[in-house]
Amino acid sequence: MAETGASPLPCTPPARSPLFSAEQFVWLTARVLEQRLFAYHFLRGDPDAVETALDAYRNEDGGYGHALEPDLRGPVSQPPHTAHALRVLDAVGRCGGQRVERVCRYLTSVSTPDGALPAVHPSGHGYPAASAAGGFPTATATATDPPAQGDSRGSLPTTGPVVGLLHRNEVWHAWLFRATDFCWQAVETLEEAHPGEVRAAVAFLDSVPDRPRAEAAADRLGRLVRARRLAALDPDRADARPVAPGHAPGTRHFPHDFARSPASLARAWFTDAEMARSLDHLAAEQQEDGGWPIRRRPWAPVPALEARSLATIEALCTLRAYGRFVG
Template sequence: MAESGASPLPPSTSPLSPRSPHSSALSRAEQFVWLTARVLEQRRFAYHFLNGGADPVDTALAAYLNEDDGYGHALEPDLRGPVSQPLHTGHALRVLDSIGRCGGQRVERACRYLSSVSTPEGALPAIHPSQRGYPSAPFVPVMDDPPSSLLATGPVVGLLHRNEVWHAWLFRATDFCWQAVESLEKSHPYEVEAAVVFLDNAPDRPRAEAAADRLGRMVREQRLAVLDPDQLDSFPVSPGYAPGEHHFPYDYAKVPESLARAWFTDEEMERSLDFLERQQQGDGGWPIRWRQWAPGTALESRPIVTIEALLTLRAYGRTIV
């Protein structure tokens, strides 16, 4: 590795097999990541859990960067092909945020890309028409004139505000997010999760808290969160979702500081975290709940989901080592 100039991965925390009864959740997940993950997720796992550096994550992420300053190459596994997409670029910003590097000229250039693919409202479409001709999940149709999407725009705007990024694109995109969130009457879990990222980071805190309170009541009224995992069948799955594609309190409140945490009682939150712990599979990874349409996309997605599960459990003080 030294001769090639590549940065070596940190040493493994445990030689135990994923199925060993004496191995921790983290060590089982580690074996799963080494076995199945892309280089980016290997580097992310090392950064978050093995004292790895940020530079290797940054280097791995750069492989997905295109000349238009957007990100592509199936960074978001359900969209294949080389072209830049808003969802890929949002994924890249989440990675940069997680290593403390969501800023500077690189992010300004990403904002220029986002501006170039925005709708007339100044927001992002879920899928830009450039995806046409490349494989993509059947549940993300490609349209010639796609509408503005809170699902795509909310997380990007939220992350940029959290990192105090100021760019002209943000003004209209922020206005769109406020209008979209405050006018929601009926929604679905992924859209609500996108709204939460925006509200958790929007500069106008009183307005965000009021909007989050209304959104939380809607989530409970429309039964968009499973409040008791032992009674899964009593909670509906949103239209268009895969069978069993339920969402839980921890999906909305990924950290205790989230505004969405107030939507759930302590007992409901603890039950959902217990369920999340139990979802670790025999191979050490966590499952994906959305519709699996190609073997490769499921394989690439599971390490991402596994890292997120471990981060959530750790954020709530659960023992993972």
């Protein structure tokens, strides 16, 4: 007899579809949080279950830790982990209330003098992390060593997506005022941009309330992306593009990496034909095990596997946003 109160997921993707293969990969390899998030996006899963799984990463200071961002290990709260948590809450429509108020207090407590977020807070010193080339400082000391002096500068890749998410969800907090000013200054002065900075700038511009200013900044940024050849417009000739620092040989960035949905301001940077080729390439990247590869250089087996589940969910969401068949 079936257990009373059981609530099996109400739908299953068609066999041999991209979604079916991805589902097998997720059940086989993903953390509970990504399993719940996958179920929410594609199997009519419960958002409460996603929130419950996310709570395991929350600390008493209002921030998030415990390797929520796979490339940054250790239990302590960190800005990248907390930014990741906000993305999850936004994805399930729960980015508000007392939970986000506590997050904003944490963001205030770790902000740099310019009102932004650091790439990594010095409290994480000594815990394993990806190398500087992968976006985080190398962990060469032990967890018992005293914290090193942190970088006093704000980071656009960390700050921009957080500010954008909070604006999109109409969260108003004192921390946002200076952080928004920081993002405007950083975005409007970008010249030698890294792809990660561009993606963060887009996340900010897509949601900041001043739409005319955002559209003007996005137009300038799009011309910069094309002038600096940051996007491989023809995947068949991607090897002609330079590899961004910290990425594995052969890694390139494509139009869909900057415009994750048709509603993004970055969509206007690319022609229909360029975006179609980019999405074809994204769909073809699904591997035999059902998952998508990660773009950054792997540095340890477990973080790389955890990151692949995230990359898989992101790829499916992007393809679906553009009306591509996933299952």
